[in-house]
Amino acid sequence: MQCVAPSSSIGFKSLHTVSHRIVQPTQLTVQCVASRYDAGAANATNLPLSAAAPTTTNNFAYGGVVKSRTDWQSSCAILASKVVSQQQNTEKSNGADNITVVNGHTSLDLVPIDKLPKPLTIADLSPAPLHGSTLRVAYQGVAGAYSEAAAGKAYPNCEAIPCDQFEVAFQAVELWIADRAVLPVENSLGGSIHRNYDLLLRHRLHIVGEVQLPVHHCLLALPGVRKEYLNRVISHPQALSQCELTLTKLGLTVTREAVDDTAGAAEFVAANNLRDTAAIASARAAELYGLNILADGIQDDSSNVTRFVMLAREPIIPRVDIPFKTSIVFAHDKGTSVLFKVLSAFAFRNINLTKIESRPHRNRPIRLVGDENVGTAKHFEYLFYVDFEASMADVRAQNALAEVQEFTSFLRVLGSYPMDMTPWSPSSQ
Ligand SMILES: O=C(O)C(=O)Cc1ccccc1
16 A cells, blocks of 8 residues: 555645645645655655535435435446446447557557456446546545554555545545545444544445454554653544553553544654653554554453445445445434334344444434423434445345335435455454
8 A cells, every 4th residue: 555645736844844724625735744754654654634624515405315326326327338438449449440449549459368458347337536546545644543554454555645634534535636535433442433423424425345453552652761751641532442441550540632543643742752642553653653662452452443434426336246234324203113113124124233323413403292281392313323234236225225214304325335354353453
């Protein structure tokens, strides 16, 4: 995996003077910092993309399974037109003048059979980047963040693009600066990352994949610093909570401070030469920012794993020949036992649920239930996020969702995507 910013927008500045503020949401820029620590890390220490203002897209107007199906149909149509144009090219190549069309270029040379372009398979039918062949994957954080590792696991030869906020990673995809965004959504120790679920709703990106990444935390400090010198530990809030017990066991009952990402914490310690502060981050972050590993594997549970989802502008075509998962979000409609009815729609079809999560419904916080005799009862309104093990190409899933729609006031399919089936092994990530 490469860790570079798009070359058109790279600017070299010193770590202390660089400004990477975006003036308008439509003018995302990337700046690359020549590393103070070592020349080899220069690529890896790109300053993240940043944004001035969050978008205010209202996804509720867009929600609904019918709309999502329409989306699928329109992307199928686009992809079908790609296939047709490929067929037309092939037909051209079989024409009387024997001109072969290879990757859009015509050639009068005879091409050996093994060099002919391979036919498209269903796996090719995900939108390809328009500029060159390297997939650009936006993640929140700086080089050495776990999200960067997740991007590399999902797309081994990708170009990872650091962003200073998740909002920016989303916008980078929406504005075609990146092809995918990677987003941590839940952790085996810390539970769901709620803010990121809210982001999924506020944007129109589709989940096109997932990866589960074993997370191995290290306690990092400047060379020569010992545990006894520390009076502060900084990291991403999830990392701090995943290491809480171990930190206490190590005698580190010092102040904890939350920062945006683990590798950013390591970079901060190094850049500011902080001899009283340690960071919780990966071994790779230690290497990149010239820090020592004071303690290795400090997560409270060795089976610490984080689930990330991959987001794209277009959905992928769902398949039934490999295990697929589908993620949906819905809101209650009027009536009783709505959640029971919704979950039964899956249970009766033997569709396994892998996740259910409720979040307060921000746009409609309260539901009034009138009763003339007693008064007006008020309930909180919730959005429910459900993941189930079936593809949207599976008729069981289609029927279940048609039924779910009857009981819900809002339903959106966030994506139907291949399940991460890699064997589980705690790693040294
Ligand atoms: O901060 C990071 O490195 C992230 O990618 C977020 C995160 C934090 C802790 C565990 C997994 C992911």
